[in-house]
Amino acid sequence: MGSKVNRGRFFEDFKVGEVIRHATPRTITAGDVALYTGLYGPRFAVQSSVAFARGIGYARAPVDDLLVFHVVFGKTVPDISLNAVANLGYADCRFLKPVYPGTTLSAVSEVIGLKENSNGKTGVVYVRSRGLDQDGTPVLEFVRWVMVRKRDAASPTPEAVVPELPDKVVSEALGACVPAIDLGSYDNGIAGSPYRFGDYLVGEKIDHVDGMTIEEAEHQIATRLYQNTAKVHFNQHREGQGRFGRRLIYGGVIISLARALSYNGLGNAFHIAAINGGLHVAPTFAGDTIFAWSEVLETSAIAGRSDIGALRLRLVAAKNRECADFPLTTADGKFDEAVVLDLDLWAVLPI
Numbered sequence: 001m002g003s004k005v006n007r008g009r010f011f012e013d014f015k016v017g018e019v020i021r022h023a024t025p026r027t028i029t030a031g032d033v034a035l036y037t038g039l040y041g042p043r044f045a046v047q048s049s050v051a052f053a054r055g056i057g058y059a060r061a062p063v064d065d066l067l068v069f070h071v072v073f074g075k076t077v078p079d080i081s082l083n084a085v086a087n088l089g090y091a092d093c094r095f096l097k098p099v100y101p102g103t104t105l106s107a108v109s110e111v112i113g114l115k116e117n118s119n120g121k122t123g124v125v126y127v128r129s130r131g132l133d134q135d136g137t138p139v140l141e142f143v144r145w146v147m148v149r150k151r152d153a154a155s156p157t158p159e160a161v162v163p164e165l166p167d168k169v170v171s172e173a174l175g176a177c178v179p180a181i182d183l184g185s186y187d188n189g190i191a192g193s194p195y196r197f198g199d200y201l202v203g204e205k206i207d208h209v210d211g212m213t214i215e216e217a218e219h220q221i222a223t224r225l226y227q228n229t230a231k232v233h234f235n236q237h238r239e240g241q242g243r244f245g246r247r248l249i250y251g252g253v254i255i256s257l258a259r260a261l262s263y264n265g266l267g268n269a270f271h272i273a274a275i276n277g278g279l280h281v282a283p284t285f286a287g288d289t290i291f292a293w294s295e296v297l298e299t300s301a302i303a304g305r306s307d308i309g310a311l312r313l314r315l316v317a318a319k320n321r322e323c324a325d326f327p328l329t330t331a332d333g334k335f336d337e338a339v340v341l342d343l344d345l346w347a348v349l350p351i
Contacts, residue, residue, distance in 0.1 A: 007083075009082065009148070011114075019109070020079045022108065024075075025105065026105050028063055028067070028104075028105060033101060036225065039218055040222075040256045043267070045192065046061065047062060048061065056182050060100055061100075070228070071105050071227075072129065073228065074227045075105070084149075088145050091142075091166070092169060094141050095140055095177040095272060096138050106131070111127055112128050114126070116160070124146070124147055126144075126145045126161075126163050166276075168277075168346075169274035171300040171302055171346075175308065183307055195266075196350050200311055201299075204296045206266065207322075207326070210264055213287065215286060219249045222256075223253065228250055230250070249286065254290060258290065258292040258341060259315070261290070261291070262292055268349045269311065269348070271347065273346045275344070276344040277343075277344045280341060281339045281342055282339065291317070294316070295313065296312070298312035307350065310346045313347055314342070314344055315344075317343075
């Protein structure tokens with residue numbers, strides 16, 4: 001019975017070096033963009049206005065970077081994390097090409113690391129995933145690691161392979177997704193912020209002030225939008241008996257909410273060029289209110305570009321706590337109990 005259904009892979013099913021081609025390709029439509037906006041409310045002008053985007057050099061308004069990320073991520077779930085306990089982190093994520101409505105995205109992953117946990121019941125799987133357009137051209141590449149259940153705790157422990165990952169994406173790689181920008185046509189007033197690349201200083205912290213409460217229906221719709229089928233997000237019959245007694249919110253929902261909130265203070269940071277690393281520090285559930293703040297870690301020119309610069313930002317999301325005091329760690333170095341996301345990214349701004 002049920003031999004034709006996909007029950008997902010367990011830790012024992014992964015082999016280092018294995019390449020997995022994921023089903024199914026997904027064409028991104030204007031409807032997807034509208035629904036994404038309805039779920040998170042991002043207000044960055046380049047993605048919001050065709051006229052603004054065309055005026056500064058884009059073919060038309062590109063799809064939000066994180067919508068592209070989530071759709072590609074969702075393609076990988078049935079083969080990588082259907083039986084996941086949790087998605088743990090990201091590294092070396094690079095956005096390689098603008099994506100516009102009408103583009104068809106597919107995904108392929110390579111298993112680059114495996115490490116069984118000491119409890120013998122779970123293990124961590126490391127994969128490098130690529131998102132491709134309909135022509136097979138890469139538009140996105142990232143590494144993630146995920147904790148996956150073992151089918152049988154008595155099964156042999158594989159040799160541990162933990163990949164070496166860069167601390168950050170080099171600045172030379174940050175301009176690939178942005179066409180030449182007409183700075184004379186970039187209207188700060190329409191974009192909603194007077195602050196450009198040169199107005200931010202290393203060490204500066206920005207409380208994004210606003211908060212958004214997550215409703216049960218919203219995170220369910222968001223995760224279905226990406227065709228992410230991980231059981232921990234949907235199956236209350238199963239998760240009600242688990243550790244938390246309720247469904248976990250997909251971590252990408254928190255990333256998108258934090259990014260949308262960051263508009264207030266970083267309104268001209270119109271493009272995420274790369275994600276250097278990220279951790280889902282604690283679980284989030286429906287009813288939690290998300291706040292966010294950013295710290296400028298580094299500023300960088302981009303090789304061959306005189307129109308844009310990049311800010312390396314630490315984007316932190318906290319639940320049920322405003323961020324005026326910038327919660328992050330306690331005196332003993334542990335994360336503050338309110339912190340749910342710690343994300344290190346490069347954002348592009350006009351000069």
